[in-house]
Amino acid sequence: MLPPYLIIAAKSTAIYLFIITAIRIFGKKELSQLSVIDFVFILLISNSVQNAMVGDNTTLQGGFAAACGLFISNYVLKLILRTSPLFSKIVQGEKILLIHDGIILREGLRKSMFSIDELKSAIREHGVDKIEDVDLAILEVDGNISVLSKNYSHRTVKARKKPQLSHNP
Structure with a gap:
């Protein structure tokens, strides 16, 4: 059995990848281009996936585990985007x-x-x-x-x- 904080980090990573994929499929606007509707949608999405990431664990350590999972996922994703033009094109699209x-x-x-x-x-x-x-x-x-x-x-x-x-x- 995995330690609970590692499970939280893994769930956070899974949610992170899901949200990136969903945003890529359903729209490409950046935060600077969000309408009020888009902004409210992002807020509601973040609230709706919080329990999926940390479950009943509302401890400081659980929050750190979720944040660490997200930071590591973000770092690795950006590293892959910089080194793989094909992956970058798939994830970010083209002009x-x-x-x-x-x-x-x-x-x-x-x-x-x-x-x-x-x-x-x-x-x-x-x-x-x-x-x-x-x-x-x-x-x-x-x-x-x-x-x-x-x-x-x-x-x-x-x-x-x-x-x-x-x-x-």
């Missing part, structure tokens, strides 16, 4: 072209599950007023939308996500 030469690509919009209003909002965040002025809009694998435009080239920076420090040497 999706949304606008090309001022024309909305309906297939890209469908794949990304973005509405036209969300797309218009994203290009406005980049300082571009009209879709016709966009040369290229891409939903990146990290959930950001990159917008390139000749008319507004000085404003074509990623605006949807706070910069993160790189841990790569």
Whole structure:
């Protein structure tokens, strides 16, 4: 029989992998792009899986075991994503072209599950007023939308996500 804290860590890892898979299947938006509905959904999911991870164990050690399982799982997953392009493509997907030469690509919009209003909002965040002025809009694998435009080239920076420090040497 496994020690109870190892069981908690293993259950937490299983839930972590399940949630990643479910988010990958049902949607790709990052936290910076969450609507109120998405945010409430994430809160409810986290609450609903808590008992599956720790069960009746509400001790500090049980919480540490669950957190350790999640931290280790996250570290290993990110390591594999960096070293395996194929695995990265499966888990994170590929960039999706949304606008090309001022024309909305309906297939890209469908794949990304973005509405036209969300797309218009994203290009406005980049300082571009009209879709016709966009040369290229891409939903990146990290959930950001990159917008390139000749008319507004000085404003074509990623605006949807706070910069993160790189841990790569």
